[in-house]
Amino acid sequence: MALRELSSLEKCLGLKKPNKYGTQGERKVPVLQNNNGAPLVGLVTIASHLVHEAKKTVLLGNSAEERAVVQQWLEYRIARVDNCPKDELKVILKELNHYLEDKVYIAGNVFTLADILMYYGIHRIVVELAIQEKERYLNVTRWFDHIQHYPGVRHHLPPVVVLRNRVYPSGHH
C-alpha cells in the first residue's frame, strides 16, 4: 500500500525516474535505498526526501509555523489514521471535520504534503462512507473532494462521488 502511495507521490511531484523501494518488518515499513548514503526508512521520511529531490520544498510549508503544522499532520496520519481500529474511525473523522471547518487545506491556505498524504491515508475510509455520513462530516468531504480533483494527486485511487448539495435535513441524525 505504502509503496503504491510513494510511486503516486513521485508522479505527483513530477519526478521522472521512479525509485525502487523495499519493505522491512511485519508492518512493511517502506525503505528507500539511496544511491549514495544510508537507506531511508518510513513513509514520511521518504516522502519529505522526495519533496526535496523534486525541489518543491514549498510543500513542506513556507514559514516555521506552517512547517510545524505540516509535520504535525504527517505524524497524525502515521500515528492515528494508519492501522486505526474500525470503532475509532468516527473519532478521526470527527476531529478532522472540526479542524477543517475554517480551512481550505490542512495547513490553512496553501496546499502541502500533508494534504497529499492525508488524502492517500483517509481514502479507504471515505470510500466506505454512506451518503448520510459524508454529509455528517461535511468539511472532511469538501476538503477530500477538493484534493482528489487537485491536479496530479489522485493517480492510483478511484474517485469518490461527493454530492455538492445537502440531501438530508440538517440536524437530523
Add this chain to the structure above:
Amino acid sequence: MTKENVQGASEEEPQGQSKKGLKKQQKEAEKAAKKAEKQAKLADQQEADEDDFAKDRYGVCPMVQSQQKLDRALVRVQDLTPEKAEQQIWVRARIHTSRAKGKQCFLVLRHQQFTVQALIAVGDHASKQMVKFAANLTKESIIDVEAVVKKVDQKIESCSQQDVELHVERIFVISQSEPRLPLQLEDAVRPEGDGDEEGRATVNQDTRLDNRVIDLRTTTSQAIFRLQSGVCQLFRDTLINKGFVEIQTPKIISAASEGGANVFTVSYFKTSAYLAQSPQLYKQMCICADFDKVFCVGPVFRAEDSNTHRHLTEFVGLDIEMAFNYHYHEVVDYITDTMVQIFKGLHDRFQTEIQTVNKQYPSEPFKFLEPTLRLEYKEGLAMLKAAGVEMGDEDDLSTPNEKLLGRLVKEKYDTDFYVLDKYPLAVRPFYTMPDPNNPKYSNSYDMFMRGEEILSGAQRVHDAQLLTERAMHHGIDLEKIKAYIDSFRYGAPPHAGGGIGLERVTMLYLGLHNIRQTSMFPRDPKRLTP
C-alpha cells in the same frame, strides 16, 4: 396485646434495671400513647362521618347493570367552553391526575384527548369527608361528576379546556382503577430525548405494547388512530366518488398469490390452506366479472420473519384494481390522485391530530406535488449512480437505497410522495405484464412516502396463455391456480391495480419511525398478544 403484656411485666420488675431496659420502657409507652391517639382520631372521624351532611353527594356507584334509565345528559369534556359558564352539568370522565391541598382537591378530568380542571372545596356543597374521598380516588378511575362550569381568570395551561373549570357538587365512581398503573401516561407522551435531560422516565415500546390498552389512552395514540380512521374514510370516499365498488374477499385461500415462501399455512379440515398475502387474485377475478373498478379494505398476512421497524405479519391492506382503456398509466393516475386526495383531506381535517403527534414526535410537514411525480426505474438508478451507489440494472432496490433515493428525490423535486415506474420484470410477481418495448422491464410501479414503499402495483396479465407461461416461468403449480387462470379465458379487460398498507401510510404521513405505533394491536414474528 402482646406488647402491652410485655410492658406490664417490665413495670412489675424491681428497681435497678439497666439503662437499656429504661429506654425500652419509654419507647413502649410512647407507642401505646400513639396508638391511643390514633384510636381517638378514628372514633372522632366515625363520629364526624355520622354527621357528614354531604354523604349523599359522593360515593361508589353500584355496578352499572342497566337497572335504570336515568334522564341525565352527560356533557363531553371537549364541549366544556366558556359558553357553558354558570351551567350545572354532568360529566363522565377519567381521573387524569389529582392533587389535594388542605380543604381543596384539584382533579384533572380526561375524556379521550381532552382534559379539564375540576375543583372540590369544602363549603356548601362539599364536606371535609367528600374532599378526602375525592383526593383518595385512584388515577384512571371513571367518575360521574355534577358540577357548575366557571370561567377562569387565568388560562389553565395544563389542560385542553383552558378557559373554564368545574366546581364539583357531586362525585360518583363508576369504575375504579387499581392504584398501581403499569405505566404512567405522562411518561408515555414525553418527547424522545426530553426524559434523558431531566432524568425523567420514558416508556419503552415493549412496555407500551404489553399494556396497549393504557398506552392507547395517551393523547398521541388517540390522535394517531383518529387520523388512521381518517385515512380509511378518505380512501373510501374518494374511490366511491370515482365510481368504485367495495368488495369483500376471502382471507383463507388455496394458493399463494405472490411467491410461496412467505405465507401462513393453516390446517383446513383434511387439507391445508393459506392466509391471503393480498386479495390480488380475487380483485382481478372481479374485474373479469365486469365490476370495472373495485377496492377492498381488509387484513393481509405476511409470514416474513423480519423484525424491522416497518414489517408486520398482519396489516390492513387498501387494495385497488381497475380496468383501463389503452395504457396502464390511466390507473396510475387514478391511484396517485386518490393518494393526493387523502393527503389533502388529512391536512384539512386532521390538523389537531397532526399537531398532537408532532408534539411527541416532531417531523417536517408532508409534501407532495400535483400532478404526482413519476420517475422511471432507470432514472432512479441513474440518480443513485450519480450519488455513488453501485448496483446492477436489474437489481431490486435495497431498503437503504430506497431511502437514499427518497432523499435525493426530495432534494431535487421537494416532494415526499412519488411513483417509481417500470421495474425490472425479474423482481416482480408472475402476473405482472412485461414491458412491450423491453422484455427485461415490466409495466409495474411502486409508490413511496418519505422514501419508503407504501404501494406496489402493476398492469396484470389478462391473457390466459401468457399468464400460464409466466406462472410456469416462476415455477408455480398450475393446478392450484387453475380457477384464477381460467377466469381470463372468457374475455378479460386489460387492468391494473395496487395495494397500500394502511399502517405504513399513517406512519410515514406522520413521520413516525416504527410501524407498531400505527397498528393498534401489532402482530410481528415475536408478538401475538395483546
